[in-house]
Every structure is written in structure tokens, then in C-alpha cells.
Amino acid sequence: MAPPLLLVASALALAWACGATAQVAPVELAYTQTGAVPYFPFFLCARAQASFSLAPVVTNVGGGQYCFTLLAVPCNKTCCNVPLKKIEFNVYSSCLVPGASVSATVNGVPTAVSPSFDRPQDGPPGSSILRVTQLGLNLTSNGAKICITLKPNSAGQGCTTLEQLPPSPSPPISSCDMCIDLTIDPARVFPPYQFDSFTCEIVQTSISYDINEKAASMGLMLAQNFSVDASKCSSDKISVCGKFASESDAAQLEEWTRIQAEQFWVYSFASACTPVMYGYSFRITTDKCMDVEKSRTCSLVQSDFPFCGCQRKRYSTPFYVSPSASSEQGRTNDTTLYCFTLGVLPNDFALLPGRCNSSSKVAKVEIWANEDRRGKLRGFRLSTPDGKTRWLSPSWGDKGSNTAKVSGLTWNRATANGAEVCMELKNDISLQEFCVSNVCSISLFDGHSSKACCPTYQSVVA
């Protein structure tokens, strides 16, 4: 009865021994196979990463000839970068019949020693191999063509096609499915930071690219590449999943993954920790195969602005400034408006305890700005949700205070919620250059006295 047809690529197993020598054994057994090594290759050797593999595509030339392409890649493990002395194939015992023959060539040249069938002594009873030795191949042999020709005996017995060379059960190769998760730790921050689909795609693209490339550069074949997958995106978690060929492959990338996670992947969706992320910790974890957990907190920029005794902590009053500023064309072609949007915190958002939590108005807005560049500020535009807009001339605090300010406001919860304070700047200065410390700090005062509340927020144009 014909053996089952198997996929050629999976029907072959390849082994290279670190220094093992070939033995020519008779087909008639003079010994009992012990089964001491139940899995192919049936002798003890390091089943470790090495430099050689066979390309998955095998060419059936006809006439019982099959050709393989050798892949040779340098690597850095014990069994790497040594010459390839022999290749063993795990075959059916029915291949071992007297008179059947097999020959091999490397790049068209017959091998110095003919290949031979054998019953490995430490294999289980019946286990059989085809051994091709004295190959003379090394790292320079990438792409070498190795061809094997199978000939039946005169009675037509033996193996004549590769489909009759399947493996007996080989060790369960436990491939390793895993995900790398980027999550946001809960924090009392408003507006809450959430991943959107665009961000998710950026994160998945950069992490999967990095890990696929790294695996490839180490000569590891992933069972499934890490990939972009919109179904693995949610507002507080992004997963990037793939499959390693084995746990030991995954282990080889573990340390690299830790470093990569902390240095790059926690902020892979942003060029840096920016005001929209202030107060949040971002965490990278792996669910299986390797053990990685790294997190980074995006901390508020600490400063003493607005340099007075007022309560400057954010969330001390019900008013806040959006961390995302916007920009638009100014009144003339050579100016740009940079707008900060105010809001009122939701009623269920816990304000900082203290007298400021009952504050009900915004009387003054101060912006920490570089007063050496004061000539670049052309004016302020104020607008409120009732549709009213007015322009004010630039106004600055005391010399040395680096404070641009808008005073005399009478905004309450209704008028402040969605109000905009825009600075009109000359085009030859960026908002970052105009604000002190790269991000803009904006204070919302509820009065002009020294007892005023002045919660201060940071904002940048995204």
C-alpha cells in the first residue's frame, strides 16, 4: 500500500552534526535499535540554531531526482558558522531494500562518498535515515544545489519519489504564539488619552516591522510574522501578534525585546511624551513565549510658572486647557494664529480638594513666553462659544517675567467651555520657539489678587 502523500517541504528533516562522523551500516541489522533517542535525528546532538537550512521549495527534476537549495546564514551560537558535513533525511524503512540505490550531487558534482540508507542504532525500531556525507559545504555555499537521485532495485522496490520519504513522528515542535501589548495605565487625567485607529496602526506597524526584521537578521524563521491587525486595536490596548517557530527562538529575542520596548515601543505612537499624554504610564507586556514588562510614565513638565503664590496645580479649579493646540492662518499672509482651547471639567471629575475647587470664573490668561521675541506676537484673538470674537493688542507682564497675558476677562462656566485664546505670531517663529520650555504653559486665573487660583496646563500643536 502506498504511503500517504505528504507535502514535500514537511517530509524532509535536516540535521547537521557538530563534528559527527558518518557510519556506513549494512541494511541487515547486526544490532537492535535501542530507541534511546526517539526523535529524529536519532542521535544525541545539540538541536540548536545553526547556519544552514534547506529552502522550502524542492524541485522534482524527474527520473527520481530531487534538488534542494541550501541556505547559509552566519549566526552567533555554538553550532553556527561551522562547515556543513552531512545531511540526514528521515525516511520510511521500506526505502531500505537490497539493491536500491541513491546518489547525490552538489552543484552538479557527485559527492565524494555515495549517500546511504541506514538504521540509526539509537533510533526506535524501524527508524531509518538517508545520509549524505562529505559535502564540503560552508558559509560561502549559500544557494548551493544539492540533488538526490533515487533508484529502485531490479525488482522495482525502494523509494523512487520524495513522497515516500516522510518523517516518522518528530518531536512536537511547539511553535509559540504571542502578542506584545501596549496598554495605558488608568490615571486621573482629563481629557482622557485613548488610542485611535490611526495610532494603533502606527504602533502595530513599527513594532511588527522591528521584530520581523530582527528575527530575519538573526536567521530565525517566524512561523507567522508579527502584523498589523485592526481587530487588535482598542482605546486602551494595542496588541501586535505573531508566532515564533519555537520557544527557544522567542527566548533569543527576549532581551532585545525588553530594550526595544522601553526605549522605543512605549512611545512608538508619538515622537515623545507630549502634553496629551502627561500623567499617564504606558506599559508594554508580552503574554507568552517571553517575559517582558516595561513601562514609562509621561510626567508633567514641572515649573514654577506663573511665578506667584497662586494655586497652580492642574484640576484645582473646574477650568482646563486642552493639551492639543490648533493653528490657522493669521490676519495677514505672514502670520499664523495658535489657539488654545479652554474647557470645563465634567462634574464627576474629582477636583483637587481646596478652596479653588469652587472657583467659577476665568479673569485672566497668562502664557509663559519668550519676551525677547515679543515683537513676534501681533495680537490675541479671543472667541467664546456664543460666537463672539474680539482682537486684543499684545500685552506683557513685568520685564523679566516672560509672561504674555490677556486680562479683564469675565468668563464663566458657560463662556469658558470651548472658548479659544489665540496668539497671532509672525510666520518666522514657531510656537515652540515662542513659548518657554518647548511646550506652552497656560495659566487660568480666577482673579487678580495674590490669592487667585491659577491652574496651569501645557499644550502644543499636535
Ligand SMILES: *[C@@H]1O[C@H](CO)[C@@H](O)[C@H](O)[C@H]1NC(C)=O
Ligand atoms: C555576531 O556577533 C558579532 C560580534 O559580537 C556582531 O558584530 C554580529 O552582528 C553578530 N551577528 C549576528 C548575525 O547577530
Ligand SMILES: *[C@@H]1O[C@H](CO)[C@@H](O)[C@H](O)[C@H]1NC(C)=O
Ligand atoms: C568553503 O568552501 C569553498 C568551496 O568548497 C572553499 O573554496 C573554501 O576554502 C571554504 N572556506 C572555508 C573557510 O572553509
Ligand SMILES: *[C@@H]1O[C@H](CO)[C@@H](O)[C@H](O)[C@H]1NC(C)=O
Ligand atoms: C516576514 O518579515 C520578514 C522581515 O521583514 C520579511 O522579509 C518577510 O517577507 C515576511 N514574510 C511574510 C510572509 O510577510
Ligand SMILES: *[C@@H]1O[C@H](CO)[C@@H](O)[C@H](O)[C@H]1NC(C)=O
Ligand atoms: C496672500 O496670499 C494669497 C495666496 O497665496 C494671495 O492671493 C494674496 O494676494 C496674498 N495677500 C497678500 C496681502 O500678500
Ligand SMILES: *[C@@H]1O[C@H](CO)[C@@H](O)[C@H](O)[C@H]1NC(C)=O
Ligand atoms: C472642594 O474641596 C473641599 C476641601 O477643601 C472638599 O470638601 C469638597 O468636597 C471639594 N469639592 C469638590 C466639588 O471637589
